Amino acid sequence: MTHARTPSGFASAIVSAYHMRGMNPQEALDAAGLALGELHPDSRITADQLERLSNHAMRELDDEALGWFSRRLPWGSYGMLCRASLPSATLGIAIARWCRHHNLIAQDVELSLKADRHLAEVRIEEKRDLGILREFCLVSLLRNLQGVASWLGDTRIPLIDVEFPFAAPAHAESYRYLFDGPASFRAELTTLRFDAAYLALPVLRDDAALRQMLRRPLPLMVRQYRRDRLLSREILRLLGDMPAASADELAEKLNLSTRSLHRHIKQEGTSFQALKDLSRRRLAERLLASTPWPIKRIARECGFDAEASFVRAFKSWSGQTPRAYAVNARQGRSVHAKA
Known part of the structure; x- marks a missing residue:
């Protein structure tokens, strides 16, 4: 029901x-x-x-904007925006294109994408008074963009939060269903925030999928994708506790087949070995900088059976030996402390 x-x-x-x-x-x-x-x-x-x-x-x-803007957006306008965003290598490029092209067809609002290493924000700046349709317009713009981005990447993009510049409406409790995340009001701008890691995910849809989707595009505004494709992030978390774990062991923990694990992380533009190397490098750098342990022990903590193998791997990651890295890191910390 x-x-x-x-x-x-x-x-x-x-x-x-x-x-x-x-x-x-x-x-x-x-x-x-x-x-x-x-x-x-x-x-x-x-x-x-x-x-x-x-x-x-x-x-x-004959208006896909349903009266929000000073000019109509004829039937097919948002399909055109999808088509313009489709040939993008990553979701970051696709969302930026969506915002840029939306600004060309509807100048009553200005959409923009801002991001740093950790946080991505889509902002909406109002260029005129949207009147009695303001709430419906701003909510719909964010929901539509989130839906299209999730569809392009075939992933659930969980939101950190959303903000709106108007007072909390009587139905404010409904916003947690509309956005599946915390909402606040009386903000400076309409803003949607999510983890910037999603911007690096590849666009997986093609023209055939677009034609199929455009037969019934509106459910994108209400569909909650079940799967978050940032499996690589969960694998990195597990490797932090199990640096020597194999793909088979992690697949079992994640209730996936090993083949599915490899396929999913390949779709995210990486590999199990690359994730394992990244996890080991992070752990090695932390231990080299913060402990007096010998290299042999650090190698073992990072999941290496032999010190020589660890030294070769670390040098390929950082361009220097573990010992040199430790010396430089401790000297840098010492200089910082004196300053």
Whole structure:
């Protein structure tokens, strides 16, 4: 059974878009199985009802933006944005393209992507008063972008948080279902935040998949992908506790076949050996910089049977021997302490 968790205020916003155009929303309401008298501020509708209402309204109004902007976005506009983002090597490039091209077709808002090593942010700056459709517009823009990005990467992108510049609405509790993450209000800008590691994931969809998706694109706004493709992050966490673990051992812990483990991390643009090397290097650098242990013991802690093998591996990672790295690291710490 589908839960009625979507604020009916979003349906009311679509009705308002009809009234702004001097049109009758009755056919759209009938298509969604809704009655105008049922749309109270504290009532809820199902995601399916909003999808059917939106789909009918977009076609009847010939506006995929449903009245948000000063100019219509004719049917197919968001499909065009998807097509422009599709030939991207990574999700970071695809999201940046989405924002850039959206700014070309709808100048009432400006979307941008900002990122550092750890955090990615999509921001929306309002260039004009969006009026009574403001909440529906800003929520829909973020939901649409998150849905498209998740579809392009075939992954669930969990959000760190979302912020909105308006006061908390009466249905604020619904936002945890809309975004599956914490939401706050009265912020400076509309902002969606997530782990920047997702930006490096490859785009997995092709033109055939796009044509299939565009037959029914609206569920992207409500679909919750079940799988987070950042399996490599979980593997790194496990390797931190089990530096000598094999792919077979980790696959068993993750309830995957070894073949599936290798396939998934290959899709993320890496390999088990590369992840193991990265984990060992991080551990080795930490131990060399912070402990007086002999190289032989550090090699063993990092999962190496022989000191010579560890020395060769570390030199290939960092360009210097473990002993030289330890000396430089301790000297640097000493200079920093004196300063």
